[in-house]
Amino acid sequence: MKKTEKSYVGWYFLLIVIALYVIIGLLKIEVLLPSLRFSFKIIKNIVPVFAVIFALLVAFDLFASPYSVRKYLGKSSGFRRWLIAIGGGIISTGPIYMWYPLLKELKKHGIQYGFIATFLYNRAIKLPLIPMMIVYFGLKYTLVLAMVMITMSVIQGIIFEKIEGGGFL
Incomplete structure (x- = not known):
């Protein structure tokens, strides 16, 4: 694939994961809840790092030529x-x-x-x-x-x- 072509593989993967979560949630919610709790815990830990990196990127774009x-x-x-x-x-x-x-x-x-x-x-x-x-x-x-x-x-x-x-x- 050329670098100029846009790939949608990541979006397809995300949609498949969401669909699997919905199916599992409909069939066995008690299996899904620990997984969701774990995912939110990971997200909670990653958000501050995202914020710092985002701030560095913004500062870099504003001040660094x-x-x-x-x-x-x-x-x-x-x-x-x-x-x-x-x-x-x-x-x-x-x-x-x-x-x-x-x-x-x-x-x-x-x-x-x-x-x-x-x-x-x-x-x-x-x-x-x-x-x-x-x-x-x-x-x-x-x-x-x-x-x-x-x-x-x-x-x-x-x-x-x-x-x-x-x-x-």
Whole structure:
């Protein structure tokens, strides 16, 4: 399918799921209610993250020009962009898929895949979990693992930039 064609697969899937819920609700409501409660609980947990990401997207669209994004996060900004990708990945919270729209916007404004790969790689390092990791594995192991992950994220980002520069992406 061409990128310009609109796909309705997601809508079809949603309609099928709704139809199944209605059928099950008509046949056995006691089976449906726990599922609905669980779904609403998930939605309640996701809505604040949606709000934060939406606010970031709005702020990004209002205040960030393609020039400023390229200036601070583009290839010409040197090592600073890697530090921003590393720090941003480490402090980012919420489900990973919530970050995809913002990363897509950054890509539209000229960010390379290497920056995105480094950001996503560093999401595995979670500051709130480091104390627990130190308790279970020790300080040396935790520091070595974090440094290896940070180093490999930059290497992975550089590899992605080479692949992207070669026209493979």
